[in-house]
Amino acid sequence: MSSDKAGSAPVVTQPLQFHVPRPASRPGEKPDFSDVVIPKAGSVARPPVDVDPKDIRDLAYSIIRVLNREGEAVGPWAPDLSHDDLIRGLRHMMTLRTFDGRMQMAQRQGKTSFYMQHTGEEAVSCAFRIALQPGDMNFPTYRQAGLLIAHDYPLVDMMCQIYSNERDPMKGRQLPVMYSSKEHGFFSISGNLATQYVQAVGWAMASAIKNDTRIAAAWIGDGSTAESDFHAALVFASTYKAPVVLNVVNNQWAISTFQGIARGGSGTFAARGLGFGIPALRVDGNDYLAVYAVAQWAVERARRNLGPTLVEYVTYRAGAHSTSDDPSAYRPKHESDDWPLGDPLIRLKQHLIAVGAWSEERHKQAEAEILATVIAAQKEAESFGTLHSGGKPSARDIFEDVYAELPPHLRRQRQQIGV
Amino acid sequence: MPRMTMIEAIRSAMDVAMGRDDDVVVFGEDVGFFGGVFRCTHGLQQKYGVSRCFDAPISESGIVGTAIGMAAYGLKPCVEIQFADYMYPAYDQIVSEAARLRYRSAGDFTCPMVIRMPTGGGIFGGQTHSQSPEALFTHVSGLKTIVPSNPYDAKGLLIAAIEDPDPVIFLEPKRLYNGPFDGHYDRPVTAWSKHELAEVPDGHYTVPLGKAVTRREGSAVTILAYGTMVHVALAAAEDTGIDAEVIDLRTLVPLDLEAIVASVEKTGRCIVLHEATLTSGFGGELAALVQEHCFYHLEAPVMRVTGWDTPYPHAQEWDYFPGPARLGQALRDIMEAR
Numbered sequence: 001m002s003s004d005k006a007g008s009a010p011v012v013t014q015p016l017q018f019h020v021p022r023p024a025s026r027p028g029e030k031p032d033f034s035d036v037v038i039p040k041a042g043s044v045a046r047p048p049v050d051v052d053p054k055d056i057r058d059l060a061y062s063i064i065r066v067l068n069r070e071g072e073a074v075g076p077w078a079p080d081l082s083h084d085d086l087i088r089g090l091r092h093m094m095t096l097r098t099f100d101g102r103m104q105m106a107q108r109q110g111k112t113s114f115y116m117q118h119t120g121e122e123a124v125s126c127a128f129r130i131a132l133q134p135g136d137m138n139f140p141t142y143r144q145a146g147l148l149i150a151h152d153y154p155l156v157d158m159m160c161q162i163y164s165n166e167r168d169p170m171k172g173r174q175l176p177v178m179y180s181s182k183e184h185g186f187f188s189i190s191g192n193l194a195t196q197y198v199q200a201v202g203w204a205m206a207s208a209i210k211n212d213t214r215i216a217a218a219w220i221g222d223g224s225t226a227e228s229d230f231h232a233a234l235v236f237a238s239t240y241k242a243p244v245v246l247n248v249v250n251n252q253w254a255i256s257t258f259q260g261i262a263r264g265g266s267g268t269f270a271a272r273g274l275g276f277g278i279p280a281l282r283v284d285g286n287d288y289l290a291v292y293a294v295a296q297w298a299v300e301r302a303r304r305n306l307g308p309t310l311v312e313y314v315t316y317r318a319g320a321h322s323t324s325d326d327p328s329a330y331r332p333k334h335e336s337d338d339w340p341l342g343d344p345l346i347r348l349k350q351h352l353i354a355v356g357a358w359s360e361e362r363h364k365q366a367e368a369e370i371l372a373t374v375i376a377a378q379k380e381a382e383s384f385g386t387l388h389s390g391g392k393p394s395a396r397d398i399f400e401d402v403y404a405e406l407p408p409h410l411r412r413q414r415q416q417i418g419v
Numbered sequence: 420m421p422r423m424t425m426i427e428a429i430r431s432a433m434d435v436a437m438g439r440d441d442d443v444v445v446f447g448e449d450v451g452f453f454g455g456v457f458r459c460t461h462g463l464q465q466k467y468g469v470s471r472c473f474d475a476p477i478s479e480s481g482i483v484g485t486a487i488g489m490a491a492y493g494l495k496p497c498v499e500i501q502f503a504d505y506m507y508p509a510y511d512q513i514v515s516e517a518a519r520l521r522y523r524s525a526g527d528f529t530c531p532m533v534i535r536m537p538t539g540g541g542i543f544g545g546q547t548h549s550q551s552p553e554a555l556f557t558h559v560s561g562l563k564t565i566v567p568s569n570p571y572d573a574k575g576l577l578i579a580a581i582e583d584p585d586p587v588i589f590l591e592p593k594r595l596y597n598g599p600f601d602g603h604y605d606r607p608v609t610a611w612s613k614h615e616l617a618e619v620p621d622g623h624y625t626v627p628l629g630k631a632v633t634r635r636e637g638s639a640v641t642i643l644a645y646g647t648m649v650h651v652a653l654a655a656a657e658d659t660g661i662d663a664e665v666i667d668l669r670t671l672v673p674l675d676l677e678a679i680v681a682s683v684e685k686t687g688r689c690i691v692l693h694e695a696t697l698t699s700g701f702g703g704e705l706a707a708l709v710q711e712h713c714f715y716h717l718e719a720p721v722m723r724v725t726g727w728d729t730p731y732p733h734a735q736e737w738d739y740f741p742g743p744a745r746l747g748q749a750l751r752d753i754m755e756a757r
Contacts, residue, residue, distance in 0.1 A: 139488070171525045180524040187491065188524035192515040198481055199516065202488025202496075209444060209470045209494065216488070228508070232481030239476055401522045402560050404529070404584040407629065407673035 021265070023258035027328060031338035035265065036314070038340050041068035041287075042075020049301045053279035060270040060280035063314055066289040071350035079293040083357035089130065089288050090348050090358070091366060092150040093122035097345060098367075098374045099145070099155060100319075103162055106378070107176075107323045111386040112162050114176045116142050120318030120336060123288040123344035124249055126150045128217065131295035132185065133303075135214040139187045139200035142177050143249070144219050153184045155374060159381030166391030167384040173397070194220055194227030197246070201237045204244035204302070215243040215302040223254020225269055226262040234310070238276040243302035245295070246273065246310040249285065251317035256330040273310030285315030286344040289351070314341065395419045423619040424611045426596045428570035429459045429535070432577035433497060435623050437467050440495065443581055445472045447482055447499030447535075456501060457537060457596055479509035483534060487516050490532040490586075497581050503538040503590060504547040510555070517586040518561030533580045537593040538566070539647050539694050540731055541600060541740050544593075549731040551646075551695035556588045557672050557704065563587045563628060564671040568595065568649040569616035572669060575626030583628060592646040600647055601654035602742030631675035633682070637664035640688035640753055643679060643705050645669060648692045648741070655746040661754060663690075671701055679705070680712045687718040688753050692746060697725040719756035724749045 024032035044064045047056050066078050073079075081089075100117040107115040118125070125146030132138070138147050148158060160167040162176040170180060180188035187196060187203075200218030207214045220230060225248060237244050248269045252259050259265070273280035279301075283294040291313065298309035318336040320327050352358030385391035399406060399414045406414070423431060436443045445460055451474035454461030464472040475482050479500055486496035500506045506513070513534065520530045540549030556564045563585055567573035573591065580587040594600045598610045611617035635653055639662040642652040649667045656663040664682050668675065683689045689709045691702040706721040724741050732739055 137492075169525060169527075170523065173525065174523050178523070180527045182524075182527050188520060188528050190516060190519075190523065192511060195484065195512060195516050198484030198512075199488035199491065202485030203492045204488070205485055206444075206489040206492035206494045209489075210492075229480055229484060229512075232476075232478045232484060235476045235478060236481050236485050401526050403563070403673075404521070408676065409673060 021258070021260035023260065023331065025332050025335070027330065027332055029332055031332045031335040033338060033340050036340055039063055039065065041065040042078070044075070044077065046076035046297070049297055049304060050306055051279070053277060056279055057274055060274055060282055061268055063282050063284050064290050064294055065284040065287050066293060067287045067347050067351050071347070071354035073289050073351060077290055077293040079289055079296065081289065081292060083352065083355065085130070086288070086348065086352055087357065089126060090345065090352060091370065092126040092146060093288070093345050093348065094366060094370050095374065096122045096126060096146050096149050098370050099149070099158070102374055102378055103159070104323065106162070110388065111382070112164070112176050113387055114323055115162065116177050116322045117319040118143055118145060120339070120343065121249065121251055121285065121315050122146055123291050123348070124285050124313045124315060127288045127291035128247070128295040130292055131299045132217065135185070136217065137185050137187055137200070137203055137214065138217045138219065139196040139203070140189060140219045141193075141196070141221055141224070141249075142189055143221070145177065145179070147186055148179060148181065148184055151184045153181055153186070155377035156381050159378055160384055163381055163384070163386045164392065165381070165385030166393060167381070168393060171397040171400070172393035193224040194229040198229045198233040198236060201233045201242050201244050204242035205236070205240050208240070208243055208305075213303065215245070215299060217245045217247060219247045219249065221254060222248065222250040222252065222259040222264055222269060223257060223262050225272065234273065234276045234278060237308040238278050241305070241307040243305065244308045245298040245302055246278070246308055248310065248312045249315065250312050251315050253317045253321070253331070255321045255325060268312060270310055270312035278308050278310050280310040280312070282312045282314060284341055285313030286341040286347060288344060288348045316341065420618045420620060422612045422617040423570045423574070424597050424617070425567070425570045425573050425591070426458050428574040428619045429577055429591060430461060430463070431619065431621070432574040432581070433460065433463060434466070436497070436578055436581040437463065437471060439623060442494045443471075443497060444489065444494055445497050445499075446475050448475055448477055448501050450474060450499050455499065457593065459535070460499070479505055479507075480512050483509040483512040483517065486532050487512060487520065487530055490530045491520065491528045495531050495581055497533040497535065500534060500536040502548050503536040503552050504550045506536055506552065513556070513562070513588070514559050518559045521585070522561060529584060530586045531584050533577070533587045533589050535589045535591060538590040539592040539594055540736065541594040541602070541604070541647060543733060543736055544731070545733040546730045551693065551726070553590055553671055554695060554699060554701045557701050561586065562672065564590070565628065565669065566590045566592065566646040566671065567669060568592070568646055568667050569599070569614070570611055570619050571616045572626050574619050575624050576628065576669060578623065579625040579628050582625065587628075590646070594647045599650045601650040602740060603654060604737055604742070626669070628670045629673040629675055630670065631666050631668045631678040633664060633678070634667045635663065635665040637662040637686065639663060639686060640690060640750060641666060641679075641682040641686045642690050642692055643668060644692040645671065646694070648694060651741065651743055651746055652692055655743040655750055658743050659747045659750050661750045663750060676708060676712065679709065683709055683713040684716045687716050689713070689717070689721045690746070690749055690753060691721065691723045692741065693725050694741060695726055696728050697723060698728050700725055719753050722749050722753050
């Protein structure tokens, strides 16, 4: 067909095709991570924190790694952490995994309604927490409990929240795992995804407005980067050069939806920062040392008033999305076994053994100690009640804290239920 | 005492609040250097510097979301959404976050902030410069919602809102910015300078949240109104000669139920008046409360005079706007009802 208008494009008759990305493998198929390009440990350069963001655009497309296959810490990003620091880090991760196991079981036993595990992602929150200083504030999602555990928040308090019992710090108002602790630099978790990402930027702006020295850390998953608040956060962080670390935990999955539906694969999630002039790093999320080193770099940048950094943690959600989810319905059953970055606990353990600071015996002993500690905490928490038995928050607590003071209409409603 | 327009009174409130408390910050689209598209923040950036009053990217969820983070830090942000019609992108932050932060964290984090937004019609603003979305806020537990009707209240309520520990939605009827408006669109507009409620103290004062005020005492019927509709109610009472009592609610949540009940028990009749659309509007709540609390005093059904259940039209402004003619007819009807 030819056009009858001079200068217009030729008419194309081929029908359009609608594109819907598909994960590399589905249930029954062989796991395939050939798209995840893994550079050698130690191969990525470590620029100074005051580098011009334009000069490190390649870091948004690589993966910073420290631990190699032999468990050695190699390259410019190998952090200055003592063996004791690393053993403490390993114990944090082991505690989180043990805690997850117990709480997962408690949900199956009907002691609570809901739980979300961190399996495979322990290094991200546990190592990041160590890079922060007192007074800094995290704006976490529901999958960063390592921030609490690595800051010695009491396990009993976490469990009381999960059980919604009489000692629940949230007074039974919140779903399990929606912790809050200002004292521990852990902002109240909301069920609404991505909202906290832009709030973190505002908190950081406030710190700058007040000429404070504290910084904020924002957290989001790969799927939630599609929310508009992710975009808003990047605009505001960049415009006001806010002292914030913008963390993206890319665990490949948003419930049943693979990261390609959030348009992962179109560059990287880290690279989204580049369009806003925000320097971006991509890091092996299962490498405790690399996570710490990158966190430290980004935290220092923020603290030195050099502005925000976007960090993508490349990891894998080894467990189910939540206790209400069955991953075998949408991905190969043993996909996590093929994940090329391995297991963060095993990798740190091997490193510590390789440097002579740890052994299989000490590991077994630590496992037993941690299990005993977590079980003791669980027993104590359960002595204050579980969701359906024992002590629970007062019905009066329904009406408190809606406002600073109880307004007349809530007073009337409270009287109606006789509390 | 100086006379101020509502714009000047609102600006003065922020000036006073910023002068008294370094934690008060003001930002929004065009709010900083330019001083706001309605001039409400004119001069504040020059006086307090760019870290206290600044321009924001065009992102309502960004403005409200960052303000929530600032409030959680300990500041008292007073942010502006350019038109209430454009608050929807921020609605998730307002409803899911600002309103619930204190509750969900059991008081661990709080959200002392004010979101100012010009509201209401009567200015040929069409669909997206005329809406009155107050019911979308009054329905949300954890928010306080305010609509002033004059410069004195606007300043006193805004200072009280900024000092309040809870998130406050502050809806400014833009039709009242420069002068009172009673819905007689065919008469010359009057300026605030001729109005006694434009006498505004220069310094600090507050008008308490949660308190209504009687604008006209009457014995025949109670009109519950707020914002621009207060002036419409006064005009309709004048035009019809019906001895209406006009209550200016000022705060919608928490509501001054005592003032409402006292008036309706006295008059035995009640008309609820608002610009917002009828169905599920705040008037439905008011009517329900009046029948619940004043049932044995009512001599006629509670009536609602409101905008129609349509988007706000442009050319048909005065057929849509619930002006004194429509209210006057309702007043005559309710006096004859039995």
